[in-house]
Amino acid sequence: MNRKDLIAIGFMTFALFLGAGNLIFPPLMAQQAGEYWLLAIAGFLLTAVGLPALTIIVLGRLSSADKLTASLPKWMDRSFWILVLTTLGPAFVLPRAVTVAYEMGIKPFVNGNYLFIFSISFCALTLLLALKPGRLVDYIGKVMTPALISMLALLIIAAIINPLGSTSPATEIYKQAPTVNGLVQGYMTxxxxxxxxxxxxxxxxxxxxxxxxxxxxxxxxRWIAGIYAILMSSCYLAMGYLGATSSNIAPNALNGGEILTRYAAGEFGQAGQVLLAAITLMACLTTTIGLTNANAQYYKNTYRIPFKISATLILGLTAIVSNFGLETIIEVSFPAILILCPIAIALILATVSLPFPNKPSTTHTVIVLIATLFGTIDALSILDKLPLTVIEPFTKWLPFYSAHMSWLVPVFITIVISKLLSFRSEKMIPA
Structure with missing residues (x-):
């Protein structure tokens, strides 16, 4: 592979991850962190960029994404991928991307509700671009990503030359532990x-x-993960700077989208709204193309369903679900992602730390079950669905429960024990 293609795939990878949600997380966090915003962003980068980069490296080492679950029983393997791709696809993330694109990219410029027409049009455009997976690097990596980076750079350069405020006092939680809270926020992306x-x-x-x-x-x-990490870290730092310097134009903002909207308008007036709309639409489009492609590739490789049929069905469902509204979509599907994320990270950690079998492994199965159990506890905690009788003992005795990462220590202990047992088994085998 030549250097130009390598950079293009790295750019494509950055654009796949850069949805509108990624743009609005750091500004609010940086505004709340105040003078400690760089410490908060440092923690944020470790989990929001470090974990995805590690995942890319591990999957590359396996040379195929489906090998990640080769160590699980077949029913668990298939269930994991179907749940992941369905949740990241038509059940949650794809419709969320469509509705966010409409809310930030179209709604400010129109009177009336055109979500139905927009969702069909946006999904049709996504389908048109996704139906040629071999051209994704050309579409996204060589054309759309440079355009997206150029628009983001325009906003950031204007903010550096003409900041619209200074850092405000940090909220109490960021005064006490800015980096730790940044870590948690990064994980929650x-x-x-x-x-x-x-x-x-x-x-x-x-x-x-x-x-x-x-x-x-x-x-x-590894190279692609490095390019992605540099670009995404730069973007998060830039968005953090906007948030940190937004005290005058968006004091006590309710969300990062409000900060970006007011900042763009403050720098460029009406043209700023158009610029932010273009950034949002482009970011959401690259994400929907990538997730549609991932879903269709899986069903093609695993169940021999033609790519065109899978992609069409996925985006048809997406267009329908998008019209239920963002709040409903999040309420119904968010718990699944909260549980699946610890499972995915546990599999990555197990793959990095333990000998990787190409057949079902009791060790990997146990690790996934433990991640599922404690991930479910974390999900119920985030959703305020745990009874009061268990919250106090969990807070006192379960490490990282308050950070919604109570799965981490049990999974880590299981991996360490498994590693020690594997060393012992190797020593017992006669030379």
Whole structure:
């Protein structure tokens, strides 16, 4: 693979992850962190960028995304991928991207509700671009991503030359532990689970350039993860700077979208709204194309369903679900992602730390079951569905429960014990 294609796939990877949600997370966090915003962003980058980058590297080392679950029983393997891709696809993330694109990209400029017409049009455009998966690197990596970066750069340069405020006092939680809270916020972007889905697209893009050997796929995946990490970290730092300097134009903002909207208008007036709308529409479009491709690739490879049929059905469902409204979509589907994310990270950690079997493994199965159990506890906690009788003991005795990562220590302990047992087994085998 030549350098130009490698950079294009790296750009494509950045654009796949950069949805509107990624743009609005850091500004609000940085505004709340005040003078500690750089410390908060540092923690944010470790989980929001570090975990997805690690996932890309691991999947590249495996040379195929579906090998991540090869160590699980077949029913668990299939259930994991169907749940992940359905939730990231037509059940939650795809409709969310469509509705966010409409709310931030179209609604400010029209009178009346045109979500139905927009959702059909947006999904049709996504389908048109997704139906040629071999051209994704050309569409996204070589055309759409440079345009997206240029628009973001325009907003950031204007903010650096003419900041619209200074840092405001930090809220209490960021005064006490800015980096730790940044870590938690980065984890809550849930991009680690998105990286598992995008692995299908990234590896296919590498193979489309004539790369076939496992060693070469692993090498190029590391480079791509590096390009993605640099671009995404730069974007998050820039969005954080906007939030940190938004005290005058968006004091006590309710969300990051409000900060971006007011900042763009403050720098460019009406043209700023158009610029932000273009950024949002482009970011959402690249994400919907990537997730549609990941879903269709899985059903093609696993169930031999033609790519065109899968992609059409997925986007047809997306257009329908989009019209239920963003709040309903989140309420119904968000719990599934909260549970699936710890499972995905646990599988990545197990793959990095333990010998990787190509057949069902009791060790990997136990790790997934533990991640599922404690991930469910975290999800119920986030959704305020736990009874009061268990909240106090969990807060006192369950490590990282308050950070919604109570699965981490049990999974880590299981991996360490499994590692020690594998060492012992190796020593007992006669030379």
């Amino acid at each position: 849930l991009d680690a689970i998105a990286a598992v889905a995008f692995g299908w697209v990234i590896i296919q893009a590498i193979k489309s350039k004539g790369v076939t050997s496992t060693k070469a796929i692993a090498k190029y995946s």
